[in-house]
Structure formats: structure tokens, C-alpha cells
Amino acid sequence: xxxxxxxxxxxxxxxxxxxxxxxxxxxxxxxxxxxxxxxxxxxxxxxxxxxxxxxxxxxxxxxxxxxxxxxxxxxxxxxxxxxxxxxxxxxxxxxxxxxxxxxxxxxxxxxxxxxxxxxxxxxxxxxxxxxxxxxxxxxxxxxxxxxxxxxxxxxxxxxxxxxxxxxxxxxxxxxxxxxxxxxxxxxxxxxxxxxxxxxxx
Numbered sequence: 001x002x003x004x005x006x007x008x009x010x011x012x013x014x015x016x017x018x019x020x021x022x023x024x025x026x027x028x029x030x031x032x033x034x035x036x037x038x039x040x041x042x043x044x045x046x047x048x049x050x051x052x053x054x055x056x057x058x059x060x061x062x063x064x065x066x067x068x069x070x071x072x073x074x075x076x077x078x079x080x081x082x083x084x085x086x087x088x089x090x091x092x093x094x095x096x097x098x099x100x101x102x103x104x105x106x107x108x109x110x111x112x113x114x115x116x117x118x119x120x121x122x123x124x125x126x127x128x129x130x131x132x133x134x135x136x137x138x139x140x141x142x143x144x145x146x147x148x149x150x151x152x153x154x155x156x157x158x159x160x161x162x163x164x165x166x167x168x169x170x171x172x173x174x175x176x177x178x179x180x181x182x183x184x185x186x187x188x189x190x191x192x193x194x195x196x197x198x199x200x201x
Contacts, residue, residue, distance in 0.1 A: 032066050033099055042063075043115070047121050052166070091146050092146055093146035112127075169189060170187035171189075
């Protein structure tokens with residue numbers, strides 16, 4: 001999913017993250033986020049992630065993002081892409097940078113009358129859009145890049161297997177380990193019970 005700068009700002013500010021969706025795996029960083037930063041991240045999630053995830057889904061994505069950050073290792077060698085003359089490493093991503101950005105978000109929220117979690121979701125979304133625009137981000141990265149916590153949270157979710165399943169309303173399980181049994185069968189709808197693995201697997 002690629003969004004240019006104008007589309008990205010419009011996506012966040014207009015409430016597009018509240019619309020239903022239609023048709024990262026790295027390794028260790030000493031510290032992720034302090035409790036205050038985690039609380040702000042959880043308050044941010046409902047403003048930029050699909051509303052149909054619900055409160056539990058928003059919290060789960062935020063928590064997964066924090067766990068991913070805690071195990072992230074910058075500089076890890078990446079696979080060479082097609083036509084790439086040079087190998088590259090994973091970008092520098094700092095929990096301290098994220099924390100300063102989340103603190104700035106809380107500061108703007110207090111200027112509007114309270115902690116971020118106490119503001120209506122539309123106000124949180126507007127604040128997030130302001131910070132992305134102020135940071136001069138031109139497009140949502142294809143994977144977390146360390147540029148800004150708002151766009152990194154977006155890319156963390158929207159490149160995930162769960163987001164792909166939600167987009168197609170089916171249990172596709174992209175980038176998950178699956179057996180060869182039943183590979184030709186259509187994926188089960190998301191509303192259906194998850195299929196049980198065959199015995200012995």
C-alpha cells in the first residue's frame with residue numbers, strides 16, 4: 001500500500017482510517033517505550049487504524065508494535081531486491097525518538113484540554129495528521145522506517161498478514177507458515193471459525 005504525502009495526510013485527517021478496509025519481522029534493542037509512551041500509543045491506535053478492529057484489536061496492534069520495537073535490531077542485512085546493486089541494512093529506529101514524538105502528541109493534546117486518551121477520536125486523528133505534516137513525510141513507508149511513530153504504526157499494521165486478511169475478508173494467512181494440505185482450497189471467510197490443523201501436524 002503506497003500513499004503519497006497528500007493522500008497520507010488526507011487519510012489520517014479525514015477519518016479514512018475509520019472506514020472498513022476493502023479489497024515485520026526483524027530481530028535487539030535495549031529498551032522499547034516507557035509506560036507513558038505505550039499509553040499514548042494505545043490512545044493513538046484508534047485514530048489511525050481501521051475502526052472495525054475494535055478496542056481489543058487496536059490495543060493488540062499497539063502492543064505488538066511495542067514488542068516488535070523491543071526486539072528490533074538496526075543494521076540487520078536485508079535481502080537484495082531485484083535490480084539492487086547494493087545490499088542494505090534495516091534502518092535506525094529508536095524508541096527514544098518515538099517517545100519524543102509521542103510526548104509531542106500528548107503536549108498538543110493537553111493544549112486542547114486533556115490527555116490524548118481523553119480526546120474524541122476525531123481530535124486525536126487531527127493531531128496525528130498535524131504531526132505527520134509538520135515532519136514533512138511525503139509517503140507512508142513500506143515498512144517502519146524510524147521517521148515518525150504515526151506512519152510507522154500505520155505501515156506496521158497495513159503490511160501485516162492480519163491487515164491482508166481483513167482487506168480480503170478471508171483467512172489467507174500471508175507470510176504465515178502453512179502446510180501444503182489444502183493449498184488449492186479457497187481461504188475461509190473471516191467470520192468463519194478458524195480451520196483446525198490435521199491431526200499429527
